[in-house]
Amino acid sequence: MATVEGAAMDMQLKGARVIVTAGAGGIGREIAMAFREEGARVAVCDLDPTALEELSSEAPEIFAEICDVAETAAAAGFVARAVAHLGGLDALVNNAGIAGPTAPVEEIDPHDWARTLEVCLTGQFNITRAAVPALRASRNGSITNMSSAAGRLGFARRAPYAAAKWGVVGFTKSLALELGPDGIRANAILPGLVAGDRQRRVMEARAQARGMGLAEIEAEAFAHVSIKDYVTARQIADQVLFLASPRGRTISGQAIAVDGDLGMLG
Numbered sequence: 001m002a003t004v005e006g007a008a009m010d011m012q013l014k015g016a017r018v019i020v021t022a023g024a025g026g027i028g029r030e031i032a033m034a035f036r037e038e039g040a041r042v043a044v045c046d047l048d049p050t051a052l053e054e055l056s057s058e059a060p061e062i063f064a065e066i067c068d069v070a071e072t073a074a075a076a077g078f079v080a081r082a083v084a085h086l087g088g089l090d091a092l093v094n095n096a097g098i099a100g101p102t103a104p105v106e107e108i109d110p111h112d113w114a115r116t117l118e119v120c121l122t123g124q125f126n127i128t129r130a131a132v133p134a135l136r137a138s139r140n141g142s143i144t145n146m147s148s149a150a151g152r153l154g155f156a157r158r159a160p161y162a163a164a165k166w167g168v169v170g171f172t173k174s175l176a177l178e179l180g181p182d183g184i185r186a187n188a189i190l191p192g193l194v195a196g197d198r199q200r201r202v203m204e205a206r207a208q209a210r211g212m213g214l215a216e217i218e219a220e221a222f223a224h225v226s227i228k229d230y231v232t233a234r235q236i237a238d239q240v241l242f243l244a245s246p247r248g249r250t251i252s253g254q255a256i257a258v259d260g261d262l263g264m265l266g
Helices: 026-037 049-058 072-086 110-136 159-182 197-210 214-222 233-244
Strands: 017-021 041-046 063-066 091-094 142-146 185-191 255-258
Touching (some): 017 026, 017 072, 026 041, 026 049, 026 091, 041 049, 049 063, 063 072, 110 142, 110 159, 142 159, 142 233, 159 185, 185 233, 233 255
Parallel strands (some): 017 041, 017 091, 091 142, 142 185, 185 255
């Protein structure tokens, strides 16, 4: 974990075998590259072929494939090939997710509702289901699931996303209970306002839906945060690395907020 952002310390992860979903861009890419910096062997999947090409160009040693985690067979196939390439599995990071629609609940298209849950929640199930047999063979097995501040606070006009992220916490708690006897720990990360294109797009959608300016929406969001600054992708990666390292070996079943003490969304 970094003591100062960008400054690494030895997390005893050299040679660790890691899968990161949606690992070619944004938070996922930061997590994948942070593991790489620690000497871990990394496999990622993503739906963005351009992002995968860019990642492979910069880090050709990272195993990278296109995969829609919401598709059961595709998820299982990716995990099988990744585990074979890595020679096993020590850490799984379920990062894949989509923002879903921004609208009042009565205006949400049922297909948008279903797709949001399929990617954000069922996708984690699909990948985890395929990965558990390999994790059982690890001496340092861990699962880190990406939830959200919306997974503890709710989110007006973002019901599908919030529902999925609450589901991630329940899924994680259940995994911790079920897999703990096998020496596998499971935790959820609940990011708040994370700097980057995705957060900007979410705020723009909220501004448009409410007929407000982007600056107004941003000011409103930070009115409910004690530390009035964006969380960075590197801070999320640092937390994930700690949980996956031997230093986090007794941390399990936790929903860990990395959000500057966020009190309300939407």
